Amino acid sequence: MENFSLILAIVVVTALAFDFTNGFHDTANAMATTISTGAMKPKVAVAMSAVLNLVGAFLSIEVANTISKGLVDESGIQPEVIFAALVGAILWNLVTWLVGLPSSSSHALMGGLIGATIASAGLGAVHGDVLVTKVLIPAVAAPLVAGVAAMFATRLTYKLGQHTSEKASGKGYRAGQIASAGLVSLAHGTNDAQKTMGIITLALVAGGTLAPDSDPPVWVIVSAGIAIALGTYLGGWRIIRTMGKGLTDLQPQQGFAAQTSAATVILASSHLGFSLSTTHSVSGAVMGAGLGRKGGVVRWSTATRMFVAWGLTLPAAALVAALAEWVTAFGTWGTAAVAVFLVGSSAAIWVVSRREVVDHTNVNDAATDEPAGVVTTAMAAVAPPPAGAAAEDLAATIPAPAAATEATANPSAPTPAV
Amino acid sequence: MHIDWAALGSVFGVSLVVTVALVGLFTLGIVGLSKREEASTRGDSVALATTGAYMCFALCAAAVAYGISLIMA
Structure with missing residues (x-):
């Protein structure tokens, strides 16, 4: 790697940073229900999820050769465009984490790519029909599919299990939740770590360091896996609290039904060729489980804020990425300015988050009193x-x-x- | 614009059936374990309840194994 230019190094580091935010943003998907129902201690849960994410990163050798699924024209894409896209995605992930709202990291990344591509190559380089089929329809379908499945599953498990002893059901549902949460973690590591590998590989190819169509080097696989695992272990406690406690109050039966539904939807959808977002599936499953229990309630105010965040994910990330791309176009100092801006605003978000710390000690407190x-x-x-x-x-x-x-x-x- | 409604429909159907079946099966396993406790406190035979419960859990474990194989594919 003799011609490893500065911009390429920046893209690689930023991609790993995105991978890291992806990890802690999505810990909630696998572990929120397990933590809120008490099936696992918070620290143990995120540790298990981190290990499974790392394992998942190495499980599949089939690396995404397209990061945007045909959303934008990737031929001749410049490392600067990828960098700008990542800046938009990272900032959106951090902002939604700060307010404790689950939102799709993939949508943030796609939004960033769209924005950066429009700024660099114009509207024509974005495929609008792919936007509808790969982003909008799945975003509506995922929570519905997972929610309906989780609702019926919750009803069934309460009906069948109404005469069971406390001891047998307590132990049973705990094991069931851990198994389905493990599956979600594993699938997440495979899908999302690969996304980062795909980005870095694409940047290396674009920068001329790698031959086109080559597999990612080992260091890319290892670093992407480690970055997502570290992020997962850090635990996005704010989002875990919203998902596990904020949307509805989950009992072990509901947690199990929700997590099983989410795991099934994620695996079925990727296997049957209609990929659905993990975050949207899990959120929908949790709400479905809330509706499935007699006397269960879904807090629609929290749900509404979450839906709004979903709707804003793509345009917000796109806007930031477009601005970033516009500034990087001024040359080296522009790129440096964007990098400084990214580090600065990330630090600012972190400082704001320290005003009210959410960690493993208070993750199961009520989420309604968020600032x-x-x-x-x-x-x-x-x-x-x-x-x-x-x-x-x-x-x-x-x-x-x-x-x-x-x-x-x-x-x-x-x-x-x- | 081509929207693959068939794929979406099958995702919906498969997810619904598999989720409900798995959760139902798992709950039956828990019911079986619970019955075994009752039977053993009464001094009755526990063979049927035990076998049934472990059959249910084994099927669930098989589903998890299939899930892992899907992830690796």
């Missing part, structure tokens, strides 16, 4: 207020504040007993 940061307020403002009839209906069944706007406008609103 109303700038972004939360902004998201709440964008969230459509529920229609009158719907609001009454919600108020009758859900103890949470009916609308996100109310919750942020009136912090002393009664929080539901958890």
Whole structure:
């Protein structure tokens, strides 16, 4: 690797940083239900997920040769474009982590690629029809499929198991949850670490260090696996809290049904050629499990904020990436400025997060008292207020504040007993 | 624009059937274990409940193994 240029080195480091944020952003997908139902201790759960992510990175040798699934024209893509895309994706991952909302890392990455590509090559390089078939439809379908499956599974397991002894069911559901959470972790390591490997390989090919169509070098596989495992072990506790406690109150039966549904949907969809987002599937499964239990409630205010975040993921990451690409086009100092901006804003987000620390000690506390940061307020403002009839209906069944706007406008609103 | 409704439909169908079947099977296993406890406290034979429970868990384990093979493929 004699002609390993500076921009290439920056892209590799940024890709690994994205991989790291991907890991801690998505810990919740595998482990939120296991942690909130008490099936595993928080630290043990993230450690297991990290190990399985690392194993998953090495499991499959079939590396994605396209990072955008045909979303943008990748021929002649420059390392600077990839760098700008990664900047957008990383920042969106950090912002959603700060406000504790699960959102798809893949969507953030695709959004970043779209934005950077538009800024560098114009609108024509983005394939709009692929955007609909690979992003929009799966985003709607994933939570529905996983949610419906989890709801019926929850109903069934409560019905069948209503006369079982406490001891047998407690042990049983714990083992079941651990198994399905392990599967999700493994699948995540395989899919998402490969995404990073694909990015780095593409950048190496674009930079002329690797021959086209070559497999990723061993150091790429190893570093991508380690980065995602470290991120997973760090644990995105804020997102875990929202997913495990914020959307609904999960009992072991529901946790098991939700996690099994998510694992099934993820594996079935990737195997049958209609990839669905892990984050969307798990969130949908958790809500379905909440609806499946008699007396179970879904906190639609939290769910609404999550849906808004999903809708914003692609455009927000695209906007940041487009700006980043515009600045990098000014040459070396532009790239340096973007790199400094990325490091600076990441540090700022971290500093803000220290105001209210969420870690393994308080991950299972109620998630409804999260601070109303700038972004939360902004998201709440964008969230459509529920229609009158719907609001009454919600108020009758859900103890949470009916609308996100109310919750942020009136912090002393009664929080539901958890 | 080509939307693969057939693939989406089969993802929906397969996910629904497999999830409900697996969770149902696993719950039956738990019911079996619970029955075994009851039977042993009464002093009855535990063979049937034990065999049934472990059959259910074995099928679930097979499904997990199949899942891992899908990940590796």
